[in-house]
Amino acid sequence: MLESLTDRLGNALRSLRGQAKLTEENMTESLQEVRKALLAADVHFRVAREFIDRVAKQCEGQAVLKSVTPGQMIVKIIHDELVSLLGEGSTALEDKKPLRVLLLGLQGSGKTTFAGKLALHLRKNGYTPAVIACDVYRPAAIDQLETLARDNDILFYGERDSKNVRKIGRNGWEWAKEQGADAIIFDTAGRLQIDEPLVKEVVDLKKEVQPDESILVADAALGQEAVNVAKTFHEAVGLTGIALSKLDGDTRGGAALSMKAIAQVPIKFLGTGEKVTDLEVFHPDRLAGRILGMGDVVSLVEKAQDTIDEDEAKRMAEKMQRAEFNFEDFLSQMQAVKKMGSLGGLMKMMPGMGNVEVGDKEEKKLKHTEALIQSMTLQERQNPQLLNGSRRARISRGAGLPVKDLNALIKQFQQMKKMMRMMKGPKARKMMKKMQKSGAGMPDMPDLGNMGGMGGLPRM
Template identity: 45%
Template sequence: MFDNLSNSLTSAIGTLRGRGKLSESNMREGLGEVRTALLEADVAYDVVEEFLDRVSADAIGAKVLDALDPAQQLIGVVHRELVNLMGPVDHEIPFRSGDTTILMLCGLQGSGKTTTCGKIARRLQEQGKGVMLVAADLQRPAAIEQLSVLGEQIGIPVHTPQDHSDPVAVCKAGVKKAKKDGIDVVILDTAGRLSIDEELMAELSRIDRTVSPDQVFLVVDAMTGQDAVSSAKAFNEALEIDGVIMTKLDGDARGGAALSVKSVTGVPIKFMGTGEGVDALEEFHPDRLAGRILGMGDVVSLVEEAQRKFDQDEMQRQEERLKSGEFTLEDFKKMMLQTRRLGPLGKVMGMIPGMGGMQETLAGADLEKDINRLFGIIDSMTPEERRNPSRIVDQTRRRRIAAGAGVQPQEVNDLVKQFDGMASMMKGMAGLGMKDRMREVQKMQSAMGDPSGRLGRPKGDTGKRLTAEQRRKLKKQREKEARRRKRGARG
């Protein structure tokens, strides 16, 4: 998410490190690189200029210039202004007491509007709300079928039109049925167009006047850059939308739309789509996104997602085993499988403070494949070997396990050697809070799959070896993290 922007911004600010006390001259030089990074990310020009004016007003001053770590102080200023640029945001949907709440979703074709209707419905369903979907997109015949399939998938009723010519009548009938059935929330999937035109806006305005929705959300595609911002501005002028839902932020979107839309339209982004699944919808938190962009991580979102997706009973069993001093390779595998529910390892690394930079360093490595290789080794062991590999696995057994897993014996040796240290770390995590535990588990997972280490790849040509440049970057990253930890220990 926003990898290019994140790398550019952290690189721009990073050029100011090691210069001792910063001057106004080199501070402006750094901000000039920040400006370039934002423009390359397709942030609106006026937004960039206003943003830099605010950053300059805060940064070009004695408080920052005389700071012990001015570059870190500048990161704080940029983070604060990014939050101001995208916020504030109120995620609460005001529900009617004793009546049906009406949500209207609009947007251009291809923005992901119909899928987002299903995601919102799923989210409200998990909150205990009774939900109904109304298929009022009569411009795209497949939209009705798509919404019906989504409704069936998540167990939510879908009102489909009897009259395929009048979307206003469809919405009116759908709302009437929802009220009659005692539904808490009805979601209207309205028509889209390939581009904004008067006919579309007139149709949406008629629906707005007829059913008086409580909230109107605009769905925009982050991949379209400034076109998304222009669409938001046009829709808001016609309908006075209450919030934006930005989709496809899990792709290679440059980020300009997310950073520009609030400033240009005055309408906040309330939710963001981060995948194709019905659960891939997150609240939009400007402070958390700003943290991700600046490589500061987002442990809060990581923990929230873990609490939703992890098997809580299994987590409790693991906690009890750790407290009793037990941790085996089978426990490790279960924990890693739980962690995988959060998404690809690269995405999760970007949410851990200090590890965002590792994504670029390890871009050429297949970390998921390396973790699977470790799972293969564990699966080739007997239950007794998994419980205590360091004492039981001799050379004969190691060769047998390697053959069963399709790896080299040295890889089995590496896993066995690291198990004791890993077990000690995990036992030390017993009683830690969820945030601290997530940090440790994710660091361990990336270390276990680290292709620069012995565990991450086999000898010979059976794995993907890092290039010299990648190894250099990785070494530099490790040294940087070590210095940071050392400074923290002194503080």
């Protein structure tokens, strides 16, 4: 997400590294590159100009502390200005029950999928959600929302024989209250472009259901056009927030930086994938950190808390400390991490790992690793020493992969177990403390990061 903008900003600020102090000359040159990076990422020209002016003003006369470099200083200034541009503080939904949420947007922006994501998010926060199908034009729109609701055990209301959106909204609202729902989400129709009938329809529906939140679901790939859409909807309907969808795709990120400044509407949610769990509450400081390659540890921890059982994690940690970790444990950990999202997306949240490329090749290796382990019997997973030649041949056939891939995986696993054993006991702890003080590496340890073979195990 936002890789292009992150890379461009990184290149723009690289020229300041090694400079002894901030001067007007080196600062001006770097800020020109930052401005180009913003414009190339589809940030609105006025937003980019005002942003650079504010950063330049902050840099004027700024003394560089002894503990930081000029590059670090200007990165901090840019980070603070990005947070200000995106909107400081958390932008969560209004905290009340019942909560009525009206979803708006153009056709294809992902409103219906977002309705399901939002319903699950609200349920995690103690609400009983219901979704109301108010899109009576798009073929199968009602069926899509109903399927999402059924698959995720969410209350659903729709009227297939009616075209009166205002009446459907009122009936759905009354029905949801009777069912005990206290978070009602209205999924409206979209158009390929904003037109008078569309605006009138959502205005009438808003008057009927009196929503607490009116959220525009905007496709981040629209770039500057998304900014114009947000501004038009806000002027016509009065938005309370924006949800940026499809941030996992090939988007340049300019919409996220421009919307708050131009439309004066806060961004509240980010859609980061196709799964109903791929939704993040928008935090300006966290996104600013990701854009500048600083990672987002807080969001990473939150994802882990939502998907990984704490007792199970403690049990695994204890097994690793005793060097008793086996393939069954590894498979369990792989599947838990998969629930958190793609490996590439997780790497972007880790400080210093934003530039590490995790493409289809690496993801494919992980799938191959999972296939090989799943082709083993439970006894073989728990006792890898049983894997003789005939068993390995059977496992490779079952996974549809060559035996050499399985051999490489087993070799990596053995090396990892060796490392675990080396780290056991008081002598190892003493050596680790010694290394931490000196900054030295572990002697005679396998370099897990550069191993060949399947590649999945060391990365995990």
